Amino acid sequence: MSELVRLSAAETAARIAARDVSAVEVAQAHLDRVDAVDGKVHAFLHLDSAGALAQARRVDAGELTGPLAGVPLALKDVIVTKGLPTTAGSRILEGWVPPYDATIVERMRAAGIVVLGKTNMDEFAMGSSTEHSAFGPSHNPWDLSRTPGGSGGGSSAAVASFQAPLGIGTDTGGSIRQPAAVTGTVGAKPTYGGVSRYGLIAFSSSLDQAGPCARTVLDAALLHAVIAGHDPRDSTSIDAPVPDIVSAARSAEITGMRVGVVAQFKGEGYAPGVLARFDEAVATLEKLGAEIVEVSCPHFDYALPAYYLIAPSEASSNLARYDAMRYGLRVGDDGVAGAEEVMALTREAGFGDEVKRRIILGTYALSAGYYDAYYGQAQKVRTLIARDFSAAFEQVDVLVSPTTPTTAFTLGERVDDPMAMYLADLCTIPSNLYGGPALSVPCGLSPDDGLPVGFQVMAPVQADERMYRLAAAVEVALGTDRLLEQAPEL
Amino acid sequence: MEGVTTTADLVPYDEVLDRYDPVLGLETHVELGTATKLFCGCPTAFGAEPNSQVCPVCLGLPGSLPVTNEKAIEFTVRIGLALNCGIAEWCRFARKNYFYPDMPKNYQVSQYDEPLCVDGYLDVPVPGGETYRVQIERVHLEEDTGKTLHVGGATGRIHGATHSLVDYNRAGIPLVEIVTRPLTGTGKRAAEVARLYVTELRDLLRGLGVSDVRMEQGSLRCDVNVSLMPAGTTELGTRTETKNVNSLRSVERAVRFEVERQGALLDAGQRIVQETRHFHEDSGTTSPGRSKEEAQDYRYFPEPDLVPLAPEPRWVEQIRTTLPEPPSARRARFAEANGFTPLDLEQMANAGVLDLVEQTIAARAAPSKARGWWLSYLVGSANERGVEPADLPITPEQLARISALEDDGTLTNKLARQVVDAVLAGEGDPDTVIEAHGWKVTGEADLVAAVEAAIAAQPDVVDKVRAGNLGALGPLVGAVMKATGGSADATRTRELLQERLVG
Ligand SMILES: [Zn+2]
Numbered sequence: 005m006s007e008l009v010r011l012s013a014a015e016t017a018a019r020i021a022a023r024d025v026s027a028v029e030v031a032q033a034h035l036d037r038v039d040a041v042d043g044k045v046h047a048f049l050h051l052d053s054a055g056a057l058a059q060a061r062r063v064d065a066g067e068l069t070g071p072l073a074g075v076p077l078a079l080k081d082v083i084v085t086k087g088l089p090t091t092a093g094s095r096i097l098e099g100w101v102p103p104y105d106a107t108i109v110e111r112m113r114a115a116g117i118v119v120l121g122k123t124n125m126d127e128f129a130m131g132s133s134t135e136h137s138a139f140g141p142s143h144n145p146w147d148l149s150r151t152p153g154g155s156g157g158g159s160s161a162a163v164a165s166f167q168a169p170l171g172i173g174t175d176t177g178g179s180i181r182q183p184a185a186v187t188g189t190v191g192a193k194p195t196y197g198g199v200s201r202y203g204l205i206a207f208s209s210s211l212d213q214a215g216p217c218a219r220t221v222l223d224a225a226l227l228h229a230v231i232a233g234h235d236p237r238d239s240t241s242i243d244a245p246v247p248d249i250v251s252a253a254r255s256a257e258i259t260g261m262r263v264g265v266v267a268q269f270k271g272e273g274y275a276p277g278v279l280a281r282f283d284e285a286v287a288t289l290e291k292l293g294a295e296i297v298e299v300s301c302p303h304f305d306y307a308l309p310a311y312y313l314i315a316p317s318e319a320s321s322n323l324a325r326y327d328a329m330r331y332g333l334r335v336g337d338d339g340v341a342g343a344e345e346v347m348a349l350t351r352e353a354g355f356g357d358e359v360k361r362r363i364i365l366g367t368y369a370l371s372a373g374y375y376d377a378y379y380g381q382a383q384k385v386r387t388l389i390a391r392d393f394s395a396a397f398e399q400v401d402v403l404v405s406p407t408t409p410t411t412a413f414t415l416g417e418r419v420d421d422p423m424a425m426y427l428a429d430l431c432t433i434p435s436n437l438y439g440g441p442a443l444s445v446p447c448g449l450s451p452d453d454g455l456p457v458g459f460q461v462m463a464p465v466q467a468d469e470r471m472y473r474l475a476a477a478v479e480v481a482l483g484t485d486r487l488l489e490q491a492p493e494l
Numbered sequence: 495m496e497g498v499t500t501t502a503d504l505v506p507y508d509e510v511l512d513r514y515d516p517v518l519g520l521e522t523h524v525e526l527g528t529a530t531k532l533f534c535g536c537p538t539a540f541g542a543e544p545n546s547q548v549c550p551v552c553l554g555l556p557g558s559l560p561v562t563n564e565k566a567i568e569f570t571v572r573i574g575l576a577l578n579c580g581i582a583e584w585c586r587f588a589r590k591n592y593f594y595p596d597m598p599k600n601y602q603v604s605q606y607d608e609p610l611c612v613d614g615y616l617d618v619p620v621p622g623g624e625t626y627r628v629q630i631e632r633v634h635l636e637e638d639t640g641k642t643l644h645v646g647g648a649t650g651r652i653h654g655a656t657h658s659l660v661d662y663n664r665a666g667i668p669l670v671e672i673v674t675r676p677l678t679g680t681g682k683r684a685a686e687v688a689r690l691y692v693t694e695l696r697d698l699l700r701g702l703g704v705s706d707v708r709m710e711q712g713s714l715r716c717d718v719n720v721s722l723m724p725a726g727t728t729e730l731g732t733r734t735e736t737k738n739v740n741s742l743r744s745v746e747r748a749v750r751f752e753v754e755r756q757g758a759l760l761d762a763g764q765r766i767v768q769e770t771r772h773f774h775e776d777s778g779t780t781s782p783g784r785s786k787e788e789a790q791d792y793r794y795f796p797e798p799d800l801v802p803l804a805p806e807p808r809w810v811e812q813i814r815t816t817l818p819e820p821p822s823a824r825r826a827r828f829a830e831a832n833g834f835t836p837l838d839l840e841q842m843a844n845a846g847v848l849d850l851v852e853q854t855i856a857a858r859a860a861p862s863k864a865r866g867w868w869l870s871y872l873v874g875s876a877n878e879r880g881v882e883p884a885d886l887p888i889t890p891e892q893l894a895r896i897s898a899l900e901d902d903g904t905l906t907n908k909l910a911r912q913v914v915d916a917v918l919a920g921e922g923d924p925d926t927v928i929e930a931h932g933w934k935v936t937g938e939a940d941l942v943a944a945v946e947a948a949i950a951a952q953p954d955v956v957d958k959v960r961a962g963n964l965g966a967l968g969p970l971v972g973a974v975m976k977a978t979g980g981s982a983d984a985t986r987t988r989e990l991l992q993e994r995l996v997g
Contacts, residue, residue, distance in 0.1 A: 084557040097556065104550050106557060203557040209798035239561050239800050318798055321589050324600035325554045329660070343595050343658065370591070370793035379795060 005040075005166065006033040012485070013075045013169040013223040020063065020074035027060035027074030031118050034076040038120065038167045041494045045152075046142045047162035049081050050089050051121035063116045071226050071250075073116025078162035078171040081122035082129055082155075083214065084203045085109055092205045093127040093137040093155075096326045096354030098333045106203020107238070108172065108214055108231040115230045120168055123158030127356045128323065129179055129207040131155050132428040135419045136358040143415070144187060146455055146491050150412040153183030153428070159217045160187040164488060170227050171217030176207050177311055178407075178432025180215050181444035185407035185458020188446045188487045190224045190475070191217045193432075195465050196439035197242040199228075200235030206322040208315035209240075211436045220485045221445055221476045225253035228468070244466065252469035256476035259293035263474065264400030268304045269431045275410045277450030281457040282406045285447040288481045289474070297400055301392040306385045307434045308426060313369045313382035314437070319359075320366030326354065361422065386437045393438045397464045402474050405431045407444040407458030431460055441468040445475040446484040456487065503758050507750050508682060510722070510757030516684040517730055518677040518749065519719030520628075522695060524670045525638065525712070526569045527705045531666035532637045533560030533603065538668075540711055544661035552666035554598030559799050562587075566668040567610070568813065569704040570635045571805060573670055574611025575814050576702055577630045582610055584804045587635075587797040592790055596640035596660050604636035606794040610803065618694045619822050620683060621840060628691050629675040640665040670704075676719075676730065684720075685749040692716055692745050693843065697821040700849075708882075709741050716745055718773075720752040722760060731756075732766040736780050739773045742844075747778040755780070828852055832861035845873045847883050850890055857894035860901065867893055871911065875918060888917050895924045906983050909933050936978040944982065945990045948973040959995045967991055 008030055011019070019025045035053050042048055056076065063074040079085065082092045084102040086109075091097045105113070112119065126136035134142040134157035142157045144150040145165035152161035159171030160183035173180035175193035184191025192215045199214050206212060216227035232246040265286060270279055290296045328334035328350035329343070336349035355363070369378035396403055408428055418424040435442035440463055447459035459478055461471040479485050531538055534551035550558040574581055588606035611633035618626045641664050646656030672695065680687045696707045696714060707714045721733035734756070739748045756766050770783035818824075825848070829839050832855060842848045847868040854864035868883065872893075876883040893914070900910040905928070916927040928934065936944070948970045949956055958966040967988065974987045 084555075090556070092556065100556075102550075102555070102557070104555070104558075202559050205556040206799075237561060238559050240798075317795060321591050321601050321793070321795070324591060324593065325556070325598065327593065327595070327600055329595045330553060330598065331555070344593070347593060367793065370795055372791045372793075375793075375795070 008033040027063035031060040068116030078168040107200035126155035129155040155179040178429035186412035188456030192443040202237040208318040252473040262400040264299035269405035277452030310385035316362040316366030407460040411455035504754040514722040521717040526668040532668035577614035579611035579614030605634035609634035689746040853890035859894040
């Protein structure tokens with residue numbers, strides 16, 4: 005393995021800028037790494053070697069500069085890329101080549117970031133293991149029999165297995181943070197509206213948010229800074245300055261910071277090893293000068309059911325457009341079947357079981373006579389959860405919890421048990437419902453099974469810098485930026 | 495064919511309304527005249543090559559997002575204010591979910607329980623001096639769908655078609671829906687009031703400058719709800735909704751037909767089916783739409799891709815100050831000033847020349863002449879060309895000039911028409927045309943000379959006339975016309991000839 009793939013994104017960019025190494029060499033080293041290990045990991049769905057090398061040449065020619073110029077990146081296949089197939093992990097988009105780039109893709113290209121290819125995911129980002137991908141699951145580099153999490157397991161697995169120092173994920177209920185936690189990487193969900201959704205294939209519009217995957221907190225912040233900022237093409241995008249997340253990630257200074265431990269996220273269902281590592285991290289923060297407070301957020305208990313009404317409701321509408329009429333898969337068009345029949349046959353063949361389950365759930369929840377009891381009620385719970393956050397942030401600067409109740413589970417273990425699968429996102433969902441930023445940073449390996457444990461930091465809306473400051477402190481104190489050195493050779 | 499009503503199943507309109515009170519409801523869709531679509535920057539021009547005015551947003555491509563066109567909000571607020579509505583201080587778009595190939599996302603971004611404008615009214619004057627106040631329930635903004643063309647069938651309908659083509663140019667064009675409350679108390683004037691309401695609304699919208707309101711191009715479309723209740727009772731009957739009634743005349747016919755059909759059913763003791771019906775322009779009848787549509791559950795919910803609308807009260811008040819005078823008030827003032835009767839006004843309004851007559855008078859034509867020119871001549875020219883009178887290539891100023899030349903005797907009426915035709919043919923200004931053709935009325939002295947020359951040249955014709963055969967004057971008039979190059983006043987020529995020959 006070339007040492008180039010072991011470098012952080014910041015180091016890589018610095019060496020390229022200093023002409024120590026060329027962007028093309030860096031890109032090639034990563035493409036070679038993909039070649040060597042992705043047969044086992046299955047992080048990528050489409051590789052764009054030619055495009056990556058062409059972009060690297062532009063960086064080497066000095067056309068593109070910036071703090072991440074020349075750094076390779078693994079892009080979740082839910083972000084549309086002009087001229088490069090985009091499937092969202094679904095058969096239904098088979099053959100579709102988008103005619104436009106997502107805003108964040110434009111921004112990353114302009115910043116000289118080298119997109120290596122598109123990564124695997126649960127279909128339409130619905131899942132916590134990548135097992136709901138139409139193209140087969142990805143594997144956790146720490147243990148290939150286990151899941152790298154989901155839905156963005158492909159990007160996190162690529163970053164964890166040194167196929168790319170950076171990745172892009174999207175987080176609707178934890179799809180960036182949960183994979184980060186179980187692969188020993190860093191993953192951040194920015195404030196809702198902090199990063200443009202234009203070109204992010206919608207699962208649940210009011211919850212979806214794209215964000216960075218990386219091996220260090222600073223790398224995540226650097227990427228976050230590239231993709232963030234107001235976009236006039238996204239009405240829900242925040243028209244305000246981006247918080248200074250990069251300085252916060254560099255500082256790691258937390259003296260006097262008030263840290264709230266969420267009382268609801270422990271007990272039954274939480275692995276002892278996960279709680280042990282989490283408690284140690286909290287104790288370390290206290291030693292570093294943080295003020296630790298236990299905070300109760302009573303409505304967090306209702307976050308999971310509320311989420312499983314709101315997200316499927318929006319999804320049932322967002323996924324209605326996949327009807328074989330304009331793009332993607334078309335089944336049963338024999339010249340005799342009518343449009344309605346072709347739509348039905350295509351959706352039957354093109355969507356997987358989990359997607360169908362959620363479309364049915366969402367359609368039901370929005371139906372006349374059920375709307376108030378389900379969707380309406382869930383929106384009320386959402387408001388109560390946001391109030392819990394607001395009340396908590398009057399007492400503390402950030403909230404912390406384990407990112408996931410357990411470490412990576414075994415592939416196949418939960419795929420037929422939706423409830424067990426949904427529980428993987430128990431701790432991550434509240435921030436999506438609230439809209440505030442949240443991040444997962446590794447806090448060591450579980451004494452139970454030797455697998456990574458994630459430490460979640462949640463911050464108020466538009467205070468993304470706080471979570472980076474605290475995460476950087478965790479990383480420095482526990483040395484977890486080098487955690488992946490303990491992962492087995494592939 | 496199933497569901498077709500024959501004339502045998504109808505009871506005459508007046509007879510039905512002797513026994514039943516009609517209740518009307520009108521839903522009018524207006525395409526706004528914004529330069530770009532509601533949620534993207536695509537142009538809205540009518541008649542472009544199919545699917546040439548589309549982008550990822552209005553095609554609903556995965557990942558695309560809507561951004562609201564502020565001009566469309568402003569236009570909707572203008573309409574709401576002109577209809578005396580309250581403007582919501584905070585409201586949201588909603589998704590209306592249903593599958594149809596001409597809907598790119600299989601949901602339509604519309605408004606549901608939070609419309610932008612609510613609770614207004616429109617006063618509709620009817621001939622005879624009465625006015626009906628039509629209560630407006632709501633005015634909301636939504637995106638239009640694409641257009642489906644069914645190919646291979648006999649009727650252009652989906653039934654029997656071999657395939658369908660979809661044009662998404664129209665998808666995403668801003669559409670305002672204006673919904674009335676049930677309108678009662680119109681009695682036998684129901685059909686007429688329905689037409690006059692749409693006419694009044696059309697004129698109001700045109701005056702607001704928010705739409706070109708062309709019913710024939712579909713920028714103004716009407717759904718007509720009709721129900722009957724036994725005379726003197728107050729419990730509303732079951733209504734039908736006749737979709738896409740696309741001309742003023744059809745609005746009236748659709749109401750008449752539904753009254754006659756429903757009256758016959760009620761008389762026979764049958765119940766009215768609540769359903770959507772189609773209007774047939776050719777026969778003036780309606781037939782049931784797909785009954786499936788009735789069971790439709792649109793699963794409305796707030797559109798999460800858009801932020802709520804919150805029109806600033808100050809901005810709304812600023813728009814209010816720019817509203818034009820309402821059409822009814824404007825018309826009353828106009829009629830008063832120019833001595834027009836209500837019938838004159840109605841004729842001009844129906845012919846779509848009211849504004850043109852007003853502008854022609856403003857350019858100093860005599861009111862009766864301005865009215866005469868537009869109503870009796872130019873409306874015909876417009877019909878021949880298949881355009882609206884306003885689109886004729888002649889300006890009110892040019893017409894006023896021609897009318898003035900006619901008044902001072904420079905042009906005969908026949909010559910004036912020739913000048914109008916030449917202007918319409920693109921030959922230039924009236925004065926240029928007259929100059930180029932040498933069209934001038936022949937002076938009295940020249941005319942007398944030409945008359946005398948004609949008498950001298952045709953003694954045998956003169957004899958016949960003198961013998962009392964006035965019908966024989968023709969060849970003499972012809973000779974005068976020939977001699978004056980057609981510019982002689984024909985009436986005066988006859989007078990002069992008769993003076994000389996008959997005495
Ligand atoms: Zn467009």
